[in-house]
Amino acid sequence: MPTHEQMVAAVHAYVNAFANSDPAAVAALFAPDASVEDPIGSPAHIGHDAILAFYTASMQTGAKLTLEGPIRTAGNHAAFAFSVALAFKDTARIDVIDTFRFNEDGKVVEMRAYFGPNNMQGM
Template sequence: MLSHEDKVRVVESYIDAFANQNPEGVVALFAEDATVEDPIGSPAHRGLEAIRTFYTASMATGAKLKLEGPVRTASDYAAFAFSVTLNYGGEKRVDVIDTFRFNEDGKVIEMRAYFGPANMHGFEG
């Protein structure tokens, strides 16, 4: 099982990949058969090819992530609160909480993102 510090490093790599607009930096964190449910309740992106396509499109929006508080870790999981800033047609912000579940190889096997319309600010215009 990954240590707390290892899990925090994965989260930081995830955030850095957005900062650098580097989809491969995110893809490298996931297991081959991983699922990404973003937001939770929507159909999952399944497998590295689908995950690569999804994050390439996400990063194309210029989304930048900022941690809002410490990463919480337990068992095979990490959970972290963050804000996403987007810069098209004015400042936009989304408040999100992600959960990662890790497999025994230390790769993310399941990602779920918690946010909805009420967490999106500046999108009205």
């Protein structure tokens, strides 16, 4: 079971990777067979190559993440609320909650992002 501190560190590494426009740093947080459902309900990106490609494209929007409130952890799960700013549209704000499920090694095996059209402002 990953510790609270390991899961919190992974979330901060995720946010920092966006700050540094470093998709490889995000991909390194995931297990090789992980799935990313962003937003939840859309087709999942499965496996390292698909996940790296997805975050490479995501970061081309210049997305920067700001955590909103404490990171919640329970067992091998974490959830965190954040807002997203976009480089190409400085009035834009997207409010998102992500959930991470971790494996025994502290790698993320499932990521799901909760946001929709009603969570986008100033686009």
